[in-house]
Amino acid sequence: MPKKSDVPERIIRAAVALFSRQGYHGTSTRDIARLADVSEVTVYRYFEHKEDIFWSALASCFTTIKPRLSLLNPSPGLDSPEIILPRVLSLLIDAATFSPDMVRMIAVAFVEVRGRAEEACREHLGPLFTAITRYLETNIERGKIRNLNPAIMTAGIALTVFAQPELSTFIEGCRLSKLDSRQAVEAYTAFWLGALVPVAQERSSSATSEEALSA
Known part of the structure; x- marks a missing residue:
């Protein structure tokens, strides 16, 4: 199991990987949870809506700039x-x-x-x-x-x-x-x-x- 402090970052990394490959509508919160190795319930503890996950994932992509x-x-x-x-x-x-x-x-x-x-x-x-x-x-x-x-x-x-x-x-x-x-x-x-x-x-x-x- 991932450390609790790592969970949001793991969710965001998984979201970037999936949204960028499968698109927004082709990606479910269940998919994200599975790739992040957490439960879907855990995902919703950190993000209220799927769209919130997306915007956080997009923001993370700009960190290198x-x-x-x-x-x-x-x-x-x-x-x-x-x-x-x-x-x-x-x-x-x-x-x-x-x-x-x-x-x-x-x-x-x-x-x-x-x-x-x-x-x-x-x-x-x-x-x-x-x-x-x-x-x-x-x-x-x-x-x-x-x-x-x-x-x-x-x-x-x-x-x-x-x-x-x-x-x-x-x-x-x-x-x-x-x-x-x-x-x-x-x-x-x-x-x-x-x-x-x-x-x-x-x-x-x-x-x-x-x-x-x-x-």
Whole structure:
């Protein structure tokens, strides 16, 4: 028998495994109890409703992201896109690689459970996407990143990691889905730096224009 202090965690782990594989409606509290090695009565001692179990399980999926948000706060001299973008992509790739259930749980939340799905995702993903967007906005103002919509750029960067590996399987000759984490960070970083960072000629031209205006 599991220790009493371990029971809620075991229930949540079991719920994540089952909800992410079988969906919300395909998973019963009896299934969760069986996988957690507790009785169904015990499950209801900790969670009043099945939906409460789901939201707790979804929240647990975001635990790998929150501690690393500080990595997106640029330090003096270390705020260039060449440094920050790999950090952003590495964080997202790690989340997708080591917490694959998170993406599936988000999909289940929006497709099957709804209700608090948007609120829950905003609570847990909002700080990450806000940090990325603000960083992009700041560097657009500094001329280090092209003047494009930062919210769309943020969504594009996230989708690159979460959706692209699966979609790439339909593209003949595309091998990105087979890259390991390090290779993926390198490939995505090269793409996004090429897409977002002005080339040296553009920077030089911009600098010349600013000097002419200030003269």
